[in-house]
Amino acid sequence: MYLIKTNFSPLSKRHLEGLQHLIFPNLCLQCSHELSRFEQHVCAFCWDKLQRTYFESYESESGMDQLFWGRIELSGTFALYFFEKEKPIQDILHALKYQFKAPLGRHFGELMGKTIFNSDKYKSIEALIPVPIHPQKRFLRGYNQSELLAEGIANILDLPVLLDVVHKKANNASQTRKNRFLRWDNASEQFSLGKTHIPFRHIAIVDDVITTGSTLEAMAKLLRLRYPDLQISLLSFAIAK
Numbered sequence: 001m002y003l004i005k006t007n008f009s010p011l012s013k014r015h016l017e018g019l020q021h022l023i024f025p026n027l028c029l030q031c032s033h034e035l036s037r038f039e040q041h042v043c044a045f046c047w048d049k050l051q052r053t054y055f056e057s058y059e060s061e062s063g064m065d066q067l068f069w070g071r072i073e074l075s076g077t078f079a080l081y082f083f084e085k086e087k088p089i090q091d092i093l094h095a096l097k098y099q100f101k102a103p104l105g106r107h108f109g110e111l112m113g114k115t116i117f118n119s120d121k122y123k124s125i126e127a128l129i130p131v132p133i134h135p136q137k138r139f140l141r142g143y144n145q146s147e148l149l150a151e152g153i154a155n156i157l158d159l160p161v162l163l164d165v166v167h168k169k170a171n172n173a174s175q176t177r178k179n180r181f182l183r184w185d186n187a188s189e190q191f192s193l194g195k196t197h198i199p200f201r202h203i204a205i206v207d208d209v210i211t212t213g214s215t216l217e218a219m220a221k222l223l224r225l226r227y228p229d230l231q232i233s234l235l236s237f238a239i240a241k
């Protein structure tokens with residue numbers, strides 16, 4: 001057997017990281033500028049352009065609470081950012097949903113968890129239920145973005161994420177084209193209850209973005225059918241302004 005000696009020294013971890021950075025530069029998903037070592041996914045400049053809700057520190061009802069008045073009784077509501085079309089938040093949500101960016105979802109979830117960590121309003125939440133997507137959609141997309149957000153929140157708040165409580169029945173691409181009232185009927189047909197029993201008094205439904213709230217309303221109402229005394233809160237990454 002012949003041993004071939006080479007003059008190549010083994011590449012250090014730092015060299016490899018530098019090489020990887022050259023081939024796959026770490027870019028801001030909003031403005032495509034290169035990120036510094038201290039930034040993740042979105043650069044500081046673009047983060048600054050996002051509009052925080054500060055709902056976690058509201059003592060009176062927020063606009064998010066008011067959205068559900070007369071529709072479903074909720075214990076607490078929270079959204080990290082306001083959603084507006086044609087603004088950076090739209091690109092960020094799009095990346096979260098369609099660009100196979102699983103670490104991004106967990107990172108945003110952790111931001112949500114850190115934001116509500118010290119707020120008494122959410123202290124009694126015992127478990128998280130992400131808004132489910134249809135298994136076929138989940139397979140094609142590779143993940144459910146709400147589940148990733150829930151995992152991120154769970155990392156910070158040390159809560160279980162329940163995946164077999166509510167299931168999505170079927171794809172409904174036409175839903176966004178209908179108005180709010182038509183959509184409610186449609187949404188109430190969207191979910192079914194899974195086999196897992198909830199042994200908790202207070203759960204939070206986790207969503208990526210809330211517009212009319214009809215999906216969450218339908219999901220919460222379905223949960224109340226089986227668990228009439230269950231306290232339900234809503235945690236969303238963004239809410240339409």
Ligand SMILES: [Zn+2]
Pocket residue numbers: 028029030031032033042043044045046047
């Ligand atoms: Zn940027």
